[in-house]
Amino acid sequence: MKPIIEYIDFRQYMRDFYDERKRRSAFTWREFSRIAGFSSSAYMKVVCDGASKLSKIGVERVGAAMGLEGFELDYFRAMVRYGQADTEEKKKAAYEDMLAVAKQYKVRVLSGDLFEYYDSWRNPVLRELAPLMPGATPGEIAKKIYVETSAQEVRESLDFLTKTGLLKKKDDGTLVQSESSVKGATDATRLALRGMHRQMSELATPALDLPKEERNFSGVTMGVSRESYARIVDVLNECRKKIIAIAGEENNVEQVYRVNLQLFPLTRNLRENENA
Template sequence: MDRPSIYNFSAYRQFLKKMFDYKKETVQSFSYRNFSRLAGFSSPNFLKLVIDGHRNLTSTSIAKIAKGFKLKKPEREYFEILVYMNQAPDHQERDHYYKKIISMRTPKNMKLLQSAQYNYFSKWYLPALRELVMFDGKKLTAQALAEKLFPKVKVKDVETALKQLENLGLIHKNKNGCWKQSDQVITTGPEVKSLLITNFHHEMIKMASESIDRYSADKRDITAVTLSIAQKDIPELKNKIAEFRKRILKEYAGGENPDQVIQINIQMFPLTKTDDKGEI
């Protein structure tokens, strides 16, 4: 069994579980009690409580665990940021630590977390470009693609975005040198996926808000409805929203001769508090 690399994990508890299993297999008589003694914990099963999600880590316990597993300095620093990201109370703080994780990556240690993945979900024009390359079937330059985007995006940013999309396997060039979509799906750990999707929704909801002043009414559709509903009916409502979204994709996505990229947002959220019984 190879020693687990911290850089391949997006959840620190999973890393600790793999490290414990590795030590258990490679070090005779290794146990939770043995680890607590090495790390300086008074509780003999502290590590197990953390792995099982019953305890969080502090800066002090992070240092002790790093000592117990003999993590090297770069590994300790990465582990500490990963803990803070996983334990962050809100999206803004998670995003802050994720950016730090990206900045700490190197070609040798980076496998799971990539800046291109982060940018795809954090910059609106990356998914827009992926759709835009389907147009015309012609050899579109970064300059030509930049001219089609609105709001305006710099040509150098489009060039960078195309390289990132290609590196992610989301677009490729055919034999004629034209960009084409690929069927590749971006894969990450669940914790990172949640952060990236949250970034995407923040970005697109912001774009929707700006579109009210940016476009005339004939070029957009902004509608809303406020209603009262039984909490037991919300799952059914969400299913109907999902069905509507799928029907839109089925009927309009991939049609012949597309000449525009649009964004459709659908939001549903509560405006009141409810107790456990669903009562206001």
């Protein structure tokens, strides 16, 4: 069974614990529920199936039943809060607690680096900008960014990017990208990506004041069905892929740009009440 730090889903961890015990003995859901102190013989299975939540007392009981203690129990507590959070803010705070536990005990959380990467708009900007300015100081790099940025913020971001290998320092001190693109697919990185989209949308507003030769804004308000929405999403995805391909062929980069492809509802579904 993998170490608990490699998990993000507490239910999956409980399931794997159960499967591991069952392989070695005649372990049952009834037994699992009993040693965790629950009267319902199926309670642990109900929780693992996502049909019930763990209370604070339940978290302690289940942690003890699985033999967790120390930082592993701290991580499990945070993982349960993450899995049961009802708002994005609570979910993000819980995941940051998971990372903090891992960092304190010098254990790396799966996808933790990507979460931190997407948590600030400066990281992807500097990952593109720094290699274009060999030998530049953090202060000189900061002056090239439209949004007010300090040399210390640049330095901290570059330290993170090099520490995680998202940027590599050559023998002559210049920085290069280790990969042409960064991708994240876990639930945790998707959570950070939502925050990234918010930040980038906010950065788009002041860009409206730039000369029209340097920026391009357009939009359309329209009525669609679910079927046409899906077709439009396919077109946007194809457009994004073509844009990435064009950028990937560039050998004479002059600036760092951001493309936001946004398609979102302005009204509620008119047929929701009809189907109720």
